[in-house]
Amino acid sequence: MATVERRGLKRTNDPDGLRRRLLDVAFDAFQRTGYHATSIHDVMRLGGATGGALHHHFPTKKALGLGVLNERVAQAVEATWIAPVTGAASARQGILDVFDTIATDLERQGGVRGCPLNNLALELSLADAEFRMATEAIFQRWREALVQRFRADRTDDADGLATFVVAAYSGAMAMAKAEQSARPLRACAVQLAGLLDRPGTTTNDSQGR
């Protein structure tokens, strides 16, 4: 990959690299200030791209937004939630480990930007049907991974519990963002630890619920 700096812009013969960089800076800007508050010019400047190069990869701001959702937010949910829970010794352990990892990260960073999926879902779900479907699909994959993990543990009501865990985490991150503190995540993890300890939530030989 060869890059030539000229008037502050990077000319490059690595179009895939530019595309990745544009998605990275847009993902970051949407996390910091939201989709509507980020302009195409912000993304050009942050990505070191000309308008023509940006337009080549993402003809519209909406195309960039969908790219961020499908190629960055989905990846973040996969890395943060789906892979750790799928590989954990139990759904309960995986879920509590994720809460702890994220709360510890937030405490170390000293600030909370919130869950990228929830941030964009609340901002964009009503604005546009394609944005809504993209966020719904990511929630769905996240929930389905939890359902599979609960089922592997032979847990009763895997569907309901999976929805509940995604909701509790999503809401805890909203509160954490408003408080700029990991406290709500820690508090919810304690409650989930109790809930997932109940008879019926770890084996299928009771009525559960």
Add this chain to the structure above:
Amino acid sequence: MATVERRGLKRTNDPDGLRRRLLDVAFDAFQRTGYHATSIHDVMRLGGATGGALHHHFPTKKALGLGVLNERVAQAVEATWIAPVTGAASARQGILDVFDTIATDLERQGGVRGCPLNNLALELSLADAEFRMATEAIFQRWREALVQRFRADRTDDADGLATFVVAAYSGAMAMAKAEQSARPLRACAVQLAGLLDRPGTTTNDSQGR
């Protein structure tokens, strides 16, 4: 109150009425499209106000945003959550009734605009310290009302449960908005019904979790 229509604008000698109308239309517009996607011109047009009249009541868009948070969003949380739970026979019954009322409303409306507090908290908490503090204060009043209601029931771990209920509801509304369905609220209500049935969550004579 006397109103004169002129060139589509309302001139009025009822400044309090105009102020209320501006807060109402701004609250509604922020719910539909968000704070950043709503322009001051949108609010002027929807409220039938001149720029001068709007500026008189809200010198800046931020002042309007804070007015909506402190005088409309806080009211909505009070009416939807705090009053029903405070007046309920038990915290458990009050919480389940609120979930049912809101899910039924959404099913009747056939669409989900989401929780006004969470919508604005995620959009504005990082953008501005005053917005963040306003949303944090509303979450805090909501949570505190639940803490008081749990304590009145002599429930163990009133603080933790109150945070958990606010989080589960907030996240369920985010998922409901992405799905455009009340399903996540119904699913979370079933889980909360089970959780709040546990020994220790309705009396203080056990260890709880």
